[in-house]
Amino acid sequence: MQAALKRETSRMSRAGLLCGMVVWLAATPAHAFVAYVSNEKGNTVSVIDTESWTVTRTIKVGQRPRGIEFTRDGKFVMVAVGDDDTIQVIDAKTQAIVDTLPSGPDPELFVQDAAGKLLYVANENDNTVTVIDLEKRVRLGDIQVGVEPEGMTVSPDGKILINTSETTNMAHFIDTASRQIVANVLVDARPRFAEFKRDGSELWVSSEIGGTVSIIDPVKHVVTGKITFEIPGLRREAIQPVGIGMTRDGKTAFIALGPANRVAVVDTATRKVTKYLLVGQRVWHMAFTPDEKYLLVTNGVSNDVSVIDVPAQKVIKTIQVGELPWGITIAP
Amino acid sequence: MIRWVAVLSIGLSIGPGAVATSARAADPTEIGIGYLGHVGTRATLSLVEQPAENDGVAGARLAIDDNNTTGKFLNQRFTLEERRLKAGEDVAQVAAALAERNGFIIADLPADALLKAADALRERGTLIFNAGAIDERLREADCRANIIHVAPTRSMLADALAQYLVWKQWKRWLLVVGSHDEDKLYADALRRAATRFGAKIVQERTFEDTGGARRTDSGVTLIQRQMPVFTQQAPAYDVLVAADESEVFANYLPYRTWDPRPVAGSAGLEPKSWDAAQDQWGAVQMQNRFIRLNHRRMTALDMQAWTAVRMIGEATSRTSSGDTKKVIDFIKGADFSVAAFKGTRLTLRDWNLQLRQPILLVDGRMVVSVSPQEGFLHQVSELDTLGYDRPESKCKLR
Numbered sequence: 059m060q061a062a063l064k065r066e067t068s069r070m071s072r073a074g075l076l077c078g079m080v081v082w083l084a085a086t087p088a089h090a091f092v093a094y095v096s097n098e099k100g101n102t103v104s105v106i107d108t109e110s111w112t113v114t115r116t117i118k119v120g121q122r123p124r125g126i127e128f129t130r131d132g133k134f135v136m137v138a139v140g141d142d143d144t145i146q147v148i149d150a151k152t153q154a155i156v157d158t159l160p161s162g163p164d165p166e167l168f169v170q171d172a173a174g175k176l177l178y179v180a181n182e183n184d185n186t187v188t189v190i191d192l193e194k195r196v197r198l199g200d201i202q203v204g205v206e207p208e209g210m211t212v213s214p215d216g217k218i219l220i221n222t223s224e225t226t227n228m229a230h231f232i233d234t235a236s237r238q239i240v241a242n243v244l245v246d247a248r249p250r251f252a253e254f255k256r257d258g259s260e261l262w263v264s265s266e267i268g269g270t271v272s273i274i275d276p277v278k279h280v281v282t283g284k285i286t287f288e289i290p291g292l293r294r295e296a297i298q299p300v301g302i303g304m305t306r307d308g309k310t311a312f313i314a315l316g317p318a319n320r321v322a323v324v325d326t327a328t329r330k331v332t333k334y335l336l337v338g339q340r341v342w343h344m345a346f347t348p349d350e351k352y353l354l355v356t357n358g359v360s361n362d363v364s365v366i367d368v369p370a371q372k373v374i375k376t377i378q379v380g381e382l383p384w385g386i387t388i389a390p
Numbered sequence: 391m392i393r394w395v396a397v398l399s400i401g402l403s404i405g406p407g408a409v410a411t412s413a414r415a416a417d418p419t420e421i422g423i424g425y426l427g428h429v430g431t432r433a434t435l436s437l438v439e440q441p442a443e444n445d446g447v448a449g450a451r452l453a454i455d456d457n458n459t460t461g462k463f464l465n466q467r468f469t470l471e472e473r474r475l476k477a478g479e480d481v482a483q484v485a486a487a488l489a490e491r492n493g494f495i496i497a498d499l500p501a502d503a504l505l506k507a508a509d510a511l512r513e514r515g516t517l518i519f520n521a522g523a524i525d526e527r528l529r530e531a532d533c534r535a536n537i538i539h540v541a542p543t544r545s546m547l548a549d550a551l552a553q554y555l556v557w558k559q560w561k562r563w564l565l566v567v568g569s570h571d572e573d574k575l576y577a578d579a580l581r582r583a584a585t586r587f588g589a590k591i592v593q594e595r596t597f598e599d600t601g602g603a604r605r606t607d608s609g610v611t612l613i614q615r616q617m618p619v620f621t622q623q624a625p626a627y628d629v630l631v632a633a634d635e636s637e638v639f640a641n642y643l644p645y646r647t648w649d650p651r652p653v654a655g656s657a658g659l660e661p662k663s664w665d666a667a668q669d670q671w672g673a674v675q676m677q678n679r680f681i682r683l684n685h686r687r688m689t690a691l692d693m694q695a696w697t698a699v700r701m702i703g704e705a706t707s708r709t710s711s712g713d714t715k716k717v718i719d720f721i722k723g724a725d726f727s728v729a730a731f732k733g734t735r736l737t738l739r740d741w742n743l744q745l746r747q748p749i750l751l752v753d754g755r756m757v758v759s760v761s762p763q764e765g766f767l768h769q770v771s772e773l774d775t776l777g778y779d780r781p782e783s784k785c786k787l788r
Contacts, residue, residue, distance in 0.1 A: 164675070182675045185459055205459045206675050224672060225700075225729070226460040227707070242463040244707060247729040248672075267729040293772055295734040317733075
């Protein structure tokens, strides 16, 4: 989702790393990517090959894996294992756990800075955001935020870190240089996920219990609009927005609606839903393939991942993964 | 709606911004909340279910902490003043004294005392949150415009259980009712639930409370002889449903019925607003916070008090105000909702100020299910399939 590198560069660098030791990479088909899915109940990570759309490997990890992200260089996958109070590091080459990070208690979601040097982790249990130096793998400090910090994102210019707190119901704006909160914007109940438009002009925050997505002006720190959802035949309470994915051109947003079992397609100019795509049960998080041809979403209750054809705005495939799939990341 | 929220957010973002720069010295807005409980706890059959001295108020204390974490970004500060009603004390006087310093009162009182407190505070404009009383009449004929009911009603609990038993196809019930008034009220709610959702009560039995201690040194031997005999020669049934709020017999029934049948109601599978085993919808963080603060597990009463205090915090942050009148209007208004780790927003029934909420079905160790059950539909909210609905209500708020 936060692919900083183009696919070709990434493949070249990986090939460089492998140093001719392994030949299988050269044989990788042109449009194959690798997706890692955290299975919250299964205590596993499923590895999906996007050429064959199959699970190629299931990796045993720590307890309650949720937030999952590739490092910027694509070499490692970090997965927050909340009940083990740490973040495990999976080597993308060997697909083995090689290290852990000092995250603080019950890490859930985290985000890296643009350079991939710093990691910001939401620790739900003690109302803090922990800052970790990724190279030295040490904890640099904590920032006090609201009750139950969850959603994390960094502004495209790297200056502002956003954290949402689920019981305080705010998006906290944190200056990445001073590590001080500079603004707090109240949103609807239980804010779960935050995402910037790539040009930095808007911050979108989903409110799971409120049932809305707030659009915030990141300079003025005000809510400038809200996206609401209406699905015929579905009661309002069942519509619980969580994951948000925006295309690079900033024109289209995809919003996972939890137990509504749908992903809403939103025209970002009009801020209106143009389509609802039926996916699996309790859809939460999502990731684009780097070429933005496909969007993969995790369906917790049906234990699968739906594949959305992005240009066609159609669900084309369902892949069975482990128990209660939660987060997803795709190699840059 | 959108414009309103945008304006609100401007107001809110100024406060914290200012905190970070210059206005740190500004005094925070104080929001005083009173907690009015009673002295003493009831005796339970199970030693592990014996309520703690601070049952209820412990939840309020956690919510005060949560509100204050949020409050530091909004320059609001919450305080809790606890008062326990002693036997013989005049509840009206005690409530009035508490209301001197607090615009909101969380009450864990029996129905009559609650009504006295509410009527004493009516002119003053204090809002009471009923955290403890489940009586139907407080939401029906005896409803009051200055009481918000956070505790569920007997009918909500009975309906939640009935929906699950019917879903499970355990439709033939053997109903065993205690001999105290509240047991009979619970039995009324269970009978109503059976009729509503298509279960059949094949027989009713009364368990007379003849007195006696709940703790004895050779109790098990005796109970093991009594319970099979008490439940023998029943018509064919699927589940024994016990109405025993007085804690006289229900917890003696599981594993001791003449026929091998599950027990539900006041023992076995029990409907509750909350349970220490609830771990879904982000509840683990909250359970951990509670244990850290109070060194014990969280009960339904704790959760009801937590929710009440959080409702106040939610309203003060949305209105950016500590003004009692403004906050009360917002809580009673159409836009109010609160999140309480039950998978859905909780809202108020505007006709009687009862908080809509899912009900957990628990067995003492696990959450077995959560009602409303799938398939029980409603034109407004599926949560309104639990308890008395608007068309049935006798409440006239005043």
